[in-house]
Amino acid sequence: MKRCFSTRQRRILAWVAAGRCAECGQPLEPDFHADHRIPFAHGGPTLLQNGQALCRPCNQRKGAQMPQPQLRPWQQDALRKALTWLVEARQDRRFLINAAPGAGKTRVSCVIAQTLLALGEIDRVIVIAPRAEVVNQWADDFRQVTGRYMSKVTARDGDIHGLGLDVCATWAAIQGLQDALQAMCGAARVLVICDEHHHAAVQAAWGEGADSAFAAAQFTLVLTGTPIRSDGAESVWLPYDDAGAIDYPEGGTYTLTYGEAVDLGYCRPVTFHRHEGRFTLDLDGGQTVQISGQQPATLPRPLARIPGLQRVLDFYRLACTPQYQADKQTPLATGYQASMIESAAQKLDDLRLRMPNAGGLIIAPSIEMAE
Numbered sequence: 001m002k003r004c005f006s007t008r009q010r011r012i013l014a015w016v017a018a019g020r021c022a023e024c025g026q027p028l029e030p031d032f033h034a035d036h037r038i039p040f041a042h043g044g045p046t047l048l049q050n051g052q053a054l055c056r057p058c059n060q061r062k063g064a065q066m067p068q069p070q071l072r073p074w075q076q077d078a079l080r081k082a083l084t085w086l087v088e089a090r091q092d093r094r095f096l097i098n099a100a101p102g103a104g105k106t107r108v109s110c111v112i113a114q115t116l117l118a119l120g121e122i123d124r125v126i127v128i129a130p131r132a133e134v135v136n137q138w139a140d141d142f143r144q145v146t147g148r149y150m151s152k153v154t155a156r157d158g159d160i161h162g163l164g165l166d167v168c169a170t171w172a173a174i175q176g177l178q179d180a181l182q183a184m185c186g187a188a189r190v191l192v193i194c195d196e197h198h199h200a201a202v203q204a205a206w207g208e209g210a211d212s213a214f215a216a217a218q219f220t221l222v223l224t225g226t227p228i229r230s231d232g233a234e235s236v237w238l239p240y241d242d243a244g245a246i247d248y249p250e251g252g253t254y255t256l257t258y259g260e261a262v263d264l265g266y267c268r269p270v271t272f273h274r275h276e277g278r279f280t281l282d283l284d285g286g287q288t289v290q291i292s293g294q295q296p297a298t299l300p301r302p303l304a305r306i307p308g309l310q311r312v313l314d315f316y317r318l319a320c321t322p323q324y325q326a327d328k329q330t331p332l333a334t335g336y337q338a339s340m341i342e343s344a345a346q347k348l349d350d351l352r353l354r355m356p357n358a359g360g361l362i363i364a365p366s367i368e369m370a371e
């Protein structure tokens with residue numbers, strides 16, 4: 001989008017203002033400033049809806065008062081692209097932001113909402129988020145950016161008592177609110193923000209209901225960090241292609257890949273260390289068996305005749321069985337899991353020499369094992 005208003009736009013702005021400064025009311029000189037009400041650097045578009053005619057002194061005063069932009073560069077780009085698609089081109093009422101988790105989708109969405117409110121394009125905002133903790137985060141961020149209170153709905157009982165203008169609800173809670181939301185979208189100009197869009201697909205049992213509840217929404221902002229899905233279920237909001245990827249025009253999409261987010265320092269890179277996972281099993285009577293993920297255990301001759309023993313000594317079965325000391329509570333320090341964790345902790349220490357904020361993630365097969 002162009003940064004400067006065209007000559008024609010300038011003339012229209014001056015004409016709309018009846019030839020007077022929008023701030024102080026003094027007659028405009030020929031060198032008046034065609035001003036972005038929401039600054040261009042904050043994502044404000046170069047549209048008549050966002051323009052005003054200011055005299056030179058008022059423009060300079062405003063420039064000195066404006067706070068620094070609080071958005072990352074990708075967020076400014078996404079904001080501008082969303083406004084171009086939704087407000088200027090009016091191609092479609094939906095816009096898709098596909099960015100890695102942690103890149104800052106919530107914040108840029110709040111700024112898009114704030115900008116649409118300031119431009120007079122919408123009256124109210126509904127956010128749908130996956131979980132209660134995320135709902136709280138949305139309400140906090142939304143208040144910080146827009147100064148507006150956002151009601152939180154996490155119960156499934158459909159109670160609408162005490163709800164304010166703007167609402168953030170979990171995907172599960174939406175089901176009980178469909179009639180209320182449909183009525184609201186019909187009566188007011190609503191921006192619907194659909195967070196973690198792939199959750200909608202998971203709960204697609206009510207997908208069509210959700211579609212109809214929000215069919216009259218003025219705009220829909222779809223956020224995802226997982227643009228591919230594999231369950232083959234019916235999609236909500238956006239079409240998918242045969243490969244399970246979101247199929248939506250490029251102009252209506254902003255994508256920040258995981259690789260880009262890592263390069264920009266918003267996300268940390270993921271590394272996997274291969275570990276062959278060989279260990280020694282001590283049997284009663286002083287015998288030992290080598291267990292490995294590569295091949296079945298080789299048993300000493302007398303043991304090989306015991307039916308089912310080979311199956312009991314399966315690598316994955318043993319690796320996924322917690323080992324305890326005699327009290328059956330204290331994890332065994334020499335056990336397979338403990339030694340794997342120790343090895344992983346050493347790798348993490350090494351990694352932290354290069355990347356001080358590196359973290360580790362253990363994926364366990366069960367809650368018992370995780371604990």
Ligand SMILES: [Zn+2]
Nearest residue numbers: 021024055058
């Ligand atoms: Zn003025």
